[in-house]
Amino acid sequence: MLNHVRGLVVRARQLAPERGGAVALAALAVLGLGGLGWLGREISASNPSDASPSLLELLEQVGAPRSGSSAPAATPSLNARPAPTPPAHDRWVSPLKRQCTADPALSRRLEAKVAALPLEMERLTIDPTNYGSRFRSDAFGNPVDPTPRVVVLHETVYGMQSAVQTFLTPHPRDEDQVSYHLMIGENGQVVQALDPAYRAFGAGNSAFNGQWVMTNPDVGGSVNNFALHLSLETPLDGEDADAEHSGYSNAQYDALAVVLTDWMRRFGIAPQNITTHRYVDLGGERADPRSFRWSELQTRLAALGMLCKSG
Template identity: 55%
Template sequence: MVPDPLNRRLSVVLKMIGRHPGALLSALAAGGLTLVLVTWLGGEQGERSHAGDRPSLLELLDQVSKERGRQLEDAPLDTAPQAPRARSWTSPLARQCSGIDPAVKQRLESLMSQEASWRSDLAIDATNFGRRHERDAFGRRLDITPRVVVMHETVYSMTSAVNTFLTPHPRDEDQVSYHTLIGRDGRVLDLVDPSLRAYGAGYSAFLGEWAITNKRFKGSVNNFALHVSLETPSEGANNNPRHSGYSSSQYDALALVLSGWIRDFNLPPAAITTHRHVDIGGERSDPRSFDWAALQSRLASLRDLCVARALTP
């Protein structure tokens, strides 16, 4: 016998299906909301439910519909639209050549020497990443050199994010990934080779630059971006503006990942930005509660902030 609370939940679900059939099918096809839907129906109190902060099914469906609408054009474009107006970016990271914390330096050097113990590769489904396009949808040549790092957060657990990336997403609008994922314990999973394109940001631009590689979609930074995401603390599975923040182990791992990218691609530290900044629609706020001072001290100890390179729009 189905308990009364579950009966009520099922009744609501049926109403939502009638009101939002397309969004529901899209969400279930993507796989990313399947576990959330089951949890919502059952009212479980586990790690991913975060009881008390769990979004309603209607909110989840509306989120899917809104995201698809933001990224898709009303009709395939015939001509290239004008690039977005450049939005200035002042990096919170300051130049620093002295005042290095020896304890931080020693800890990071030790971690670096044991990289195999906390960093590994994970092959995600091939539909969730692709090559960097050398020409845009209108035949114009593109510079595919990575030149911006976009930081994100998972919102739900690391396991939930990985399951989403392992799930095939044949439709372009459902595909999602990061190059690298960092867990609460400092464990690092490299999901997409930096030479390839991860689908971390939708409608986005950095310093007035985007790339349109499909006439059905609005421009994004993905073709020249590197994406790294931090696992969100358990109480952060909501839309609140802040949460308890990221662990010291995550900042250690993040600094080492970023240091490698800075050196491999000759990136200035000012090229490290947030999903919130590149998002044109103004609806993204991640990574919430990010501590730039924690990153500053670590990158300084790695000698990555004693540089004079600057960004040029």
């Protein structure tokens, strides 16, 4: 699988002269990718390739702060008007609890993985139709904070290579545009599809604890402008619409904790703001990630010292 993904990375860099048709992912319309990228307007003209600006430069371009700082104030438009608020939605109650004790051996092993992440992570260059810039104002002229502050967990439903191929494929129609920032394969391989400085099209009509950003008043609001989207590769027995499957591997939970720790440290994201696609979806159509074991993530984030300050 890892060699196949590396091959797709090479193919991504050669994509300009070779643009194939989209891959059909029917089951994703219920559980995963399908129809998530409907906010894909005002697409950035640049691709987050190896030659692109650094994350810090990109964050400064879109007005996002450095980790630990406050977002710079934006001036409201003279024609600004109140934005609609999300419909009533149960508040997210995180399964992650405060924990300050951990296995020292596990802590050392996972911290080593955090340190190695920048070198071991595969990076794709996805098609520009499948992502956008983070907005600093909404469709009504109100300033909004583009800083990533929520992580939404997903699953691929089909294999990771199918998701990768979908992201490499141009999708001119808004309703077909889709992406995650990062995916984790069954063997723990980490593939970054999109730099966090950009807006992934990971959720459609969605909100988190009463928050959304509406960039198109005709289609509703979304968490995409302030969210990071991470997807776990679904096991083979999960390529269906069943409520459960055999679950994710230990290697996936290791890599998930490592990536989340990196994001939490860089952007100051609280553990209570790690949520699921099932929760943020306002249409009640998404079920991912199915069979997710929060206890596995709890143990690993505690080992990395990320839960001691949570309440």
